[in-house]
Every structure is written in structure tokens, then in C-alpha cells.
Amino acid sequence: MDPISIDKLNFHYGEGELRRRVLRDVSLTVHAGEVVLLTGPSGSGKTTLLTLIGALRGMQDGSCRVLGHELMGASERARVALRQSIGFIFQNHNLLGFLTARQNVAMSLELDAALSEAERLRRAGEMLAAVGLSGHEDKPPSKLSGGQRQRVAIARALVGNPGLVLADEPTAALDKVSGGEVVQQLRSLAKSRGTPILMVTHDPRILDIADRIVTMEDGRVVETVTA
Numbered sequence: 384m385d386p387i388s389i390d391k392l393n394f395h396y397g398e399g400e401l402r403r404r405v406l407r408d409v410s411l412t413v414h415a416g417e418v419v420l421l422t423g424p425s426g427s428g429k430t431t432l433l434t435l436i437g438a439l440r441g442m443q444d445g446s447c448r449v450l451g452h453e454l455m456g457a458s459e460r461a462r463v464a465l466r467q468s469i470g471f472i473f474q475n476h477n478l479l480g481f482l483t484a485r486q487n488v489a490m491s492l493e494l495d496a497a498l499s500e501a502e503r504l505r506r507a508g509e510m511l512a513a514v515g516l517s518g519h520e521d522k523p524p525s526k527l528s529g530g531q532r533q534r535v536a537i538a539r540a541l542v543g544n545p546g547l548v549l550a551d552e553p554t555a556a557l558d559k560v561s562g563g564e565v566v567q568q569l570r571s572l573a574k575s576r577g578t579p580i581l582m583v584t585h586d587p588r589i590l591d592i593a594d595r596i597v598t599m600e601d602g603r604v605v606e607t608v609t610a
């Protein structure tokens with residue numbers, strides 16, 4: 384089963400005179416274990432597509448199967464359930480400032496009632512070590528560098544063993560060196576677990592981590608290049 388399989392997806396914002404089509408006949412497949420980068424000019428519809436795949440907004444037309452679930456016509460409840468199998472990484476890391484790095488990572492395991500708090504914190508510590516943050520577990524985000532904060536966000540996205548990782552501009556706030564290191568680390572962790580990644584990026588410096596680069600323009604997929 385392909386983790387993402389999209390067929391003839393259309394999407395618009397607004398209604399009546401304000402109606403604006405932002406995705407046109409998009410078809411896209413992400414295969415098991417694959418790292419796919421989604422690129423293209425500002426406004427081409429990349430983030431909108433990522434939020435539809437992540438079940439963060441409702442579908443309007445076409446088909447989008449994610450981890451075996453059809454999102455067209457899916458209930459809010461089904462979408463909430465699916466989101467729990469997806470690891471999200473955003474540009475601004477979205478860490479909570481009043482929690483430590485370890486608590487931020489452990490939080491994403493809270494929905495798993497079978498795990499005790501001690502076990503959640505233990506797994507969070509293990510995951511932070513895997514992203515090179517041993518010794519920083521008890522610091523709040525404000526005491527970490529931008530690159531370290533984004534590593535915490537990666538640990539948080541991966542700690543629950545998601546079936547899929549969706550990332551939106553994860554290097555936008557980072558300099559070249561830390562941006563490159565952070566995505567290399569994300570790639571190698573995901574590859575070792577067989578977790579597919581779909582990453583939206585404008586950043587030409589990180590295109591080399593991709594198995595495949597998909598380019599969008601004006602709401603359409605215009606090019607697919609396999610590395």
C-alpha cells in the first residue's frame with residue numbers, strides 16, 4: 384500500500400466572486416519509505432496540498448488516500464484519528480515554551496493511554512538522544528539554538544512511530560549549515576524506520592536529500608524528478 388495516493392484532487396478557497404481555485408487536478412503518489420520534496424513558487428498550492436494530506440482540512444473534490452484511509456468524505460472524527468498516525472514538522476517548530484525539550488517530545492505520546500508518564504518521558508529521552516540532543520533534555524526551547532529546536536520538533540514528530548511525516552518548510556528559519564544538518568538527520572532517521580516523508584520546501588540547499596522532487600505551479604503538478 385502506498386502511504387499517499389492522490390487522484391485528480393481539486394480545491395478552492397472562498398465562494399462566489401471570491402472563489403479561487405488553488406489546486407487543479409493534482410495526482411501524486413508517495414511510495415513506502417520514500418522522501419519526496421514538494422517545491423514551486425510561492426502561492427502554487429504546496430501548503431494547501433500538505434494540509435489536505437495531513438487531514439487538517441476537509442477535501443472538496445477528487446481522491447486522497449493516506450495510510451489506507453480515503454479522506455474524501457471522511458468525518459472530522461476519522462480525520463482526527465488519522466492525524467494521530469502522522470508526524471508533523473512546521474517552520475516555526477511550534478514547541479511549547481513552558482515545557483522542557485523532553486516534555487515537548489513526550490507530549491505527543493499523551494494520546495497513547497497504554498503508556499505511563501515515566502515510559503513516555505523515557506521514550507522522549509531516547510528520541511532526543513537519537514537527534515543528538517543528549518544533555519539538553521531538561522532545557523526549555525528558549526535555551527536552545529534554532530537548529531536544536533528544530534531537532535526537538537523532529538524528535539516530537541518521530542517518537543510515536545508515525546506512518547508518515549509531513550514537513551512544511553522545516554529549514555526556513557535556519558542558516559545553511561544547521562538547515563542541512565537537520566534535514567539530513569530527519570532523512571536518516573526516517574530511512575532507518577522506513578517512514579515516508581513529504582516535505583514542502585523553497586530551500587534549494589536541501590534538494591539533495593530527496594528521492595524525488597515534485598514541482599507545483601499555479602495549483603498543478605508540473606514536474607517530477609527522480610534523484
Ligand SMILES: Nc1ncnc2c1ncn2[C@@H]1O[C@H](COP(=O)(O)OP(=O)(O)OP(=O)(O)O)[C@@H](O)[C@H]1O
Pocket residue numbers: 396397405423424425426427428429430431432585
Ligand atoms: N485560508 C485561505 N483563504 C484564502 N486563500 C488562501 C488561504 N490559504 C492560502 N490561500 C491562497 O491559496 C494560494 C495557495 O496558497 P498556499 O499557501 O497553498 O501556497 P504555497 O505554494 O504553499 O505558498 P508559499 O510557498 O508562499 O507558502 C495562495 O494564492 C494563497 O494566497
